[in-house]
Amino acid sequence: MDKNKHAKQLLDRYLKDQCTPEEKALVEEVYAVQLESTEDEFQYDLDYTAKEMEIWDAVHLNRKTKVVRLWPRLTAAAAILIFAVLAFLWAVNPAEPDLRIAGVNPGINKATLTLSNGRRIDLVAANNGALAEEGSASIRKNHKGLISYAADKSGTRPEAPVYNTLTTPNGGYYTLTLADGTNVWLNATSSIKYPTVFSGGSRQVEITGEAYFEVAHDAARPFTVIAGDQKVEVLGTHFNINSYASEPGIKTTLLQGSVRVTYQGREQMLKPGQQSAIKNNNISVYDVETDDVIAWKNGYFEFSNTDIQSAMRQISRWYNVEVQYEGPVTTETLTGRISRLRDISEVLKMIQQTKIVNLKVEGRRIMVKE
Structure with missing residues (x-):
């Protein structure tokens, strides 16, 4: 058989x-x-x-x-x-090549918080409890290692917008609760810039990389996400934005509610289950499997007719390793799922067993050959 x-x-x-x-x-x-x-x-x-x-x-x-x-x-x-x-x-499968990489582990919950004065806080090393006072908000780290913002309701602190930036490295991810109750999941090598307190008639943040949002509903104050030249406007909804510079275009995927995607004067409204893709100065809309799109948030690599270069970029960001190609790159694609908590050798072994490519490990570098 x-x-x-x-x-x-x-x-x-x-x-x-x-x-x-x-x-x-x-x-x-x-x-x-x-x-x-x-x-x-x-x-x-x-x-x-x-x-x-x-x-x-x-x-x-x-x-x-x-x-x-x-x-x-x-x-x-x-x-x-x-x-x-x-x-x-x-x-009963035969033995595969040794694809272990010493000292390489799956991504962990880690990020750096940059305050308005430029001070940087390593959120892994920081003690639990109060971290800083920023504008009219207090920043605290809880027992799970996550931070939250509490606005001062006494009215004695200044109300001018004060911005913080949260950044995840290669091999890191983080979950953040903004001052309005919006929850944000940041994938590896991503960032979000946001006000410590939302004031006025709008709520706006800026991201790089990939982020999943569960926006707190507030009909009086629309929520806007800026990702490069794209703007996404919502009231309260769940959606994912992939805006890595290394990926071909920006993809916005809607899970609940509705969003308006704007790019260079052109607009598209998304319905749940739809994804917009900005590429070559155009906005295209597709129906997608949303579970596949947010698999990273739920702890998986999900490859669905994924080309090898895209798959290896995900692995590179998550495990903080280098990928190098030898010769032409195959156009064949991968389909399958594996936990992001697995050792990198197990992920590489599964790719190797497809026979699409041959993989070899040299230090922290993965060599890919057709």
């Missing part, structure tokens, strides 16, 4: 009675073992989310194949069966 066959295909063939005798025997053998050892668990306490995470962490990335999420349509027994088959296929 082809060791690299996707488990869903094998399960579908088994349920349709289309397996060869050898395949059928294998499925029934591994299922019987799982059933005997986990009968009570799968009948009464099957965690579908956990099983999905385990499956996609284990399965090979497919070439030019759309990922199909299995769990909403499968029984508990079928879910256990798929996991068992995948575990077997993974175990």
Whole structure:
């Protein structure tokens, strides 16, 4: 049997009675073992989310194949069966090249806060509690390592806008709550500039890199995000902006509510499930899988017909490593999902096993060859 066959295909063939005798025997053998050892668990306490995470962490990335999420349509027994088959296929794969990189770890919760006077605060090293007084706001760091802003309501402090900037490095991410209650998730190598207190009739911030917003509703004060030459205006909604300079254009994806995207005098209104892309001085709108777009926020690399260069840029930012190409770059694409908490060697191994490219490690550099 082809060791690299996707488990869903094998399960579908088994349920349709289309397996060869050898395949059928294998499925029934591994299922019987799982059933005997986990009968009570799968009948009464099957965690579908956990099983999905385990499956996609284990399965090979497919070439030019759309990922199909299995769990909403499968029984508990079928879910256990798929996991068992995948575990077997993974175990019998031949050894792969050593792709370990010493001293390289997944990204962690870290950022630098730059105050209005230029003072920089390392938010990992800073103690919990009060950090600074900025304008009419107090900045505090909580026990989870996150900061928040509390406006002074006494009216004794100045109301002139005071701006802070939060920056994440390669290998870092951060979650921030703004003074109005808006929550912001920053991906690696990103930044957000914002007032410590929103005053007047509007709320405006500026970002670089990638950020996901859950905007606090305030009909009297629209919320605006500036990303390069793009402006996104909302009242209260959930959306993602990818504006990395290294990526081809700026992408804004709407999950809830509505937003207006403006670029060089042109406007587009987005509906939930839509993404705008600014490229070659034009705004295009597409329907997208929003779960794929915000997978980074939920702790995953999600590759959906993703070209190898885009995938490697994500890996480079997250693990803070260098990527170098040898010779022509393949146009084949990757599809699959893996946790961003995995060791980099596991991520590289899954890409290597697609046979799309060959990978080699030299220090903190990943060499990519077709």
